[in-house]
Amino acid sequence: MPATTTRPTASRDEGTVQARTARQQPTNGARRLGNLRHHWWGILLLAAAALVFVVPLFILVTTAFKTNSDIYTWPPKVLPTDLTRDNLTTAWQLAPFGAFIKNSVIVTVVGAVAKVVLAVFTAYAFAFLPFPGKNVLFLVMLGALMVPGHVTLLVNYITIGNMGLINTYAGIILPGVGSAFGTFLLRQHFMSLPTEVFEAAEVDGAGHLRKLGSMVLPMSVPAIATVALVAVIDEWNSFVWPLIITNSVNMRTLPIGLMYLKANDGMVSWGVLMSGTLIVVLPMLLVFLFAQRYIVTGLTGAAAGSGR
Amino acid sequence: MATVAEEHVGVQRTPHPSPPRRHSVLHQRRQRRGAALFALFAFPNLALIAVFAYWPVLENLYLSLTNWDFISPEPIFIGLSNYAQLFTSSTFLDVMVTTVTWVVVVVGASLVLGIALASLFSMKLPGTAAVTGIVFAPHVIAGAAIGAVWLFIFDPNYGLARTLFEAVGLTSPSWTTDASWALPALLIVSIWKGVGFVAIVYLAGMQGLPSEVLEAARLDGANRWRLFTRIVLPLLSPTTFFLVITQTIAAFQAFDIIAIMTGGGPASATTTLSWFIYEQAFQRSNVGYSAAAGTVMFVILMVITMLQFRYVERKVHY
Numbered sequence: 001m002p003a004t005t006t007r008p009t010a011s012r013d014e015g016t017v018q019a020r021t022a023r024q025q026p027t028n029g030a031r032r033l034g035n036l037r038h039h040w041w042g043i044l045l046l047a048a049a050a051l052v053f054v055v056p057l058f059i060l061v062t063t064a065f066k067t068n069s070d071i072y073t074w075p076p077k078v079l080p081t082d083l084t085r086d087n088l089t090t091a092w093q094l095a096p097f098g099a100f101i102k103n104s105v106i107v108t109v110v111g112a113v114a115k116v117v118l119a120v121f122t123a124y125a126f127a128f129l130p131f132p133g134k135n136v137l138f139l140v141m142l143g144a145l146m147v148p149g150h151v152t153l154l155v156n157y158i159t160i161g162n163m164g165l166i167n168t169y170a171g172i173i174l175p176g177v178g179s180a181f182g183t184f185l186l187r188q189h190f191m192s193l194p195t196e197v198f199e200a201a202e203v204d205g206a207g208h209l210r211k212l213g214s215m216v217l218p219m220s221v222p223a224i225a226t227v228a229l230v231a232v233i234d235e236w237n238s239f240v241w242p243l244i245i246t247n248s249v250n251m252r253t254l255p256i257g258l259m260y261l262k263a264n265d266g267m268v269s270w271g272v273l274m275s276g277t278l279i280v281v282l283p284m285l286l287v288f289l290f291a292q293r294y295i296v297t298g299l300t301g302a303a304a305g306s307g308r
Numbered sequence: 309m310a311t312v313a314e315e316h317v318g319v320q321r322t323p324h325p326s327p328p329r330r331h332s333v334l335h336q337r338r339q340r341r342g343a344a345l346f347a348l349f350a351f352p353n354l355a356l357i358a359v360f361a362y363w364p365v366l367e368n369l370y371l372s373l374t375n376w377d378f379i380s381p382e383p384i385f386i387g388l389s390n391y392a393q394l395f396t397s398s399t400f401l402d403v404m405v406t407t408v409t410w411v412v413v414v415v416g417a418s419l420v421l422g423i424a425l426a427s428l429f430s431m432k433l434p435g436t437a438a439v440t441g442i443v444f445a446p447h448v449i450a451g452a453a454i455g456a457v458w459l460f461i462f463d464p465n466y467g468l469a470r471t472l473f474e475a476v477g478l479t480s481p482s483w484t485t486d487a488s489w490a491l492p493a494l495l496i497v498s499i500w501k502g503v504g505f506v507a508i509v510y511l512a513g514m515q516g517l518p519s520e521v522l523e524a525a526r527l528d529g530a531n532r533w534r535l536f537t538r539i540v541l542p543l544l545s546p547t548t549f550f551l552v553i554t555q556t557i558a559a560f561q562a563f564d565i566i567a568i569m570t571g572g573g574p575a576s577a578t579t580t581l582s583w584f585i586y587e588q589a590f591q592r593s594n595v596g597y598s599a600a601a602g603t604v605m606f607v608i609l610m611v612i613t614m615l616q617f618r619y620v621e622r623k624v625h626y
Contacts, residue, residue: 042433049425050439053446053504059468060457072466118353125349130342141354144361146613150561150582151606154371154589154598155364158378178356208345237450239564244590255452259568262456270460280453288448292441295448300509 057281064088064275071271087275094264094272097279099250100257103169104236107253111173112231119182119227124212126183127190128198138187144180150240157244171245172253176235182227185298189223190216226298229291233299236284254280365606371599378593390600399576400584400601407581410495411559417499418555419548422506427536429507430514440511443504451501451564458497459484459569487577490570494578497565502558506551513547514540553616557609581605 063071064087066080091097125131126138156175157166165171197215217224242253252260261276288295372390374383394400425443429436446454461468462483473480483493517540525539541548563582566572572579572587579587581601589598 039431039433042428042431043435045428046433046435046439049428050435050442052500053442055468056454056457056461056500057445059461063460074466074470076466076468076471118356121349122353125346129346129349130339131346131350132343134346137350137354141357144357146610147361147365148557148561148606148609150563150585151368151602151609152361152364153586154595154602155367156360157589158367159359159363174356175360178353178360180357180361183353233448237448237452239450239452239567240586243567244586255450255564258450258452258456262459262568270463270466273456274460277453277456281449284448284450285445288441288445292444296444296508299447299505300512 060274060277060281063270064278066271068269068271071269084271087269087271090269090272091261091276095257095261095276096250097257097276100252100254101279103172103251104254106169107172107238107242108232108235110169111176111235112228114173114177115179115182115231116224116228118177119179119186120212120217120224122179122183123186123190124208124216126187128211128216129208141180142184144178145184153240153244156241160245167246167248167251172242172251175241176238179227179231182231185227186220186223189220193219222294225291226294229287229294230298232287233284233295368599368602368606371596372603374596374599376595378595383596386596390596393597394600394604402576403579403581403584406491406577406579407560409491410498410562410580411556413495414498414502414559414562415552415555417495418503418506419551421499421503422551423510423541423544423548425503425507426510426514427540429511440508444508445504446501447505449501451562452568454497454501455565455568458493458500462493484570485574487574490574490577494565494569497569498559498562501565502555506555509551510544510547513544517543549616553612556612560605560609 062078062080065083065085066077067082067084067086070077070080070082122141126134131137152175160166160171160174163171165174193216198211237255238253239255243256243259246252246256249260258273258276258280262273371383373385373387375386375389376383429440460466462480464470464480464482467480469480469483481489483489521539521543522535525535530538560580561582562580563586566578566580566583570578572583581604585598585601585605587598588594588601
């Protein structure tokens with residue numbers, strides 16, 4: 001999987017687009033003006049591209065706060081005449097959004113933390129601890145990246161059923177906790193750390209836990225953040241597995257709750273559906289806003305392994 | 309399973325690293341302690357991967373040879389009947405046609421639009437950073453949420469679709485409830501969600517191109533289009549290949565957008581292989597039949613992944 005192997009290394013030099021353009025722009029303001037005059041059509045295209053992606057989000061946000069009389073009118077109103085919270089209230093009445101939010105938060109936090117912890121320990125083991133057949137084992141683990149998640153649904157449902165965990169948090173979380181991609185990314189990072197530091201420590205007889213806690217982890221914050229953020233996004237947005245493995249309304253996570261709301265809403269009010277949607281979208285948009293760099297590197301790498 | 313076997317072999321084989329003879333006893337003890345710690349650190353994760361990624365492939369293969377409804381005590385072995393039924397069913401043929409259409413259109417359009425966006429971004433015009441972020445944003449949003457928003461956009465009575473169609477003097481179709489418009493609607497949404505990711509990967513690829521080569525070509529008087537088709541595109545072939553594979557694998561498994569927008573309908577107009585697998589197992593309790601369809605998906609994606617292995621190693625570059 002050479003394409004996969006190169007990705008995390010390539011991303012480490014932080015060649016993130018945004019960072020680079022942002023750094024260059026202020027320095028050559030003169031050229032920038034020239035650019036402007038030269039490339040007006042480029043700017044136009046850029047604006048058009050932005051519009052294509054902003055307009056649906058704009059519709060989402062405004063509709064969530066529009067009254068029905070603003071939504072069901074023609075020609076359409078771009079902005080709400082009154083801001084209303086009724087949609088949110090109605091969404092709460094039609095579906096247990098409190099429970100959805102609670103479930104999503106629990107599943108996301110516990111799932112992501114467990115995934116990161118397992119990935120850190122596994123990566124540490126593969127990077128620093130001796131084990132016969134370790135490299136073969138590593139390849140076997142990487143092989144899991146090739147298994148398409150959708151094909152595992154049926155059997156995992158049966159497995160979780162046999163464990164008596166259907167409709168439980170453990171049932172939702174457990175199959176997603178094992179992490180081959182995160183382990184791979186962290187192991188590559190750990191192995192790139194300067195070994196001299198560790199050798200000095202080994203003379204000291206520093207235990208492995210201390211080595212992990214006081215040296216490897218502090219030196220790997222960006223890599224771990226990347227793995228954690230990808231895990232958070234995956235868990236929060238996860239759809240088909242929570243759909244299958246839960247069967248009572250009160251155990252549904254937010255994305256499934258949205259489908260429930262839609263079915264319950266009977267296509268009556270777009271405002272209600274949009275306010276529910278906003279609750280699903282907003283947290284991840286905020287996370288993205290503040291951690292864009294890590295997320296972009298992480299997700300571009302994660303694509304190699306269908307999110308496992 | 310494999311991991312447990314490894315462990316036993318491991319314990320017997322450990323004590324034979326040759327180096328420092330003097331400290332060999334110490335060294336051995338250290339190795340053994342290290343191996344024990346390795347097991348402690350790595351095996352929980354490896355066990356989960358074995359149980360929830362590898363075991364399903366094998367068990368799914370077995371289930372595909374049986375007839376079961378989740379409820380009756382045991383799956384009944386029926387040989388290849390499920391496959392025979394799949395491959396002679398006109399419904400399944402339709403499903404495969406829909407799936408291939410989906411994959412080809414989504415992957416094709418995402419790549420073309422993605423590289424166009426990346427070219428635009430690589431001009432480093434003012435505002436590029438913000439637009440890059442905006443275009444990528446849908447990739448971090450739940451497909452279910454995106455589906456819900458577009459459901460409203462496609463509303464022929466009050467949605468943006470009506471505005472746009474009326475602007476050019478047409479009447480908007482009833483997208484998601486019209487059998488001939490539902491699939492195009494979902495394709496648009498799927499492309500909208502995924503194209504930003506493709507653009508970012510292409511952009512990273514473009515920034516890694518050797519600037520001397522591009523500069524030389526420019527000095528030789530190559531115009532933009534020639535530069536792009538003769539130099540940039542061939543140099544980006546590894547990126548393109550990576551994207552084709554990963555996007556194809558993702559497109560085959562598209563689910564949440566279908567679930568919230570059409571539920572595979574109207575009739576079965578948007579039933580892809582991924583929806584079919586879900587529907588057969590979890591809405592109709594045809595476990596064996598669903599497993600057989602799952603195996604079909606597994607084999608197709610395996611072949612594509614193998615192609616990646618072979619092709620990337622041998623060729624791809626320029």
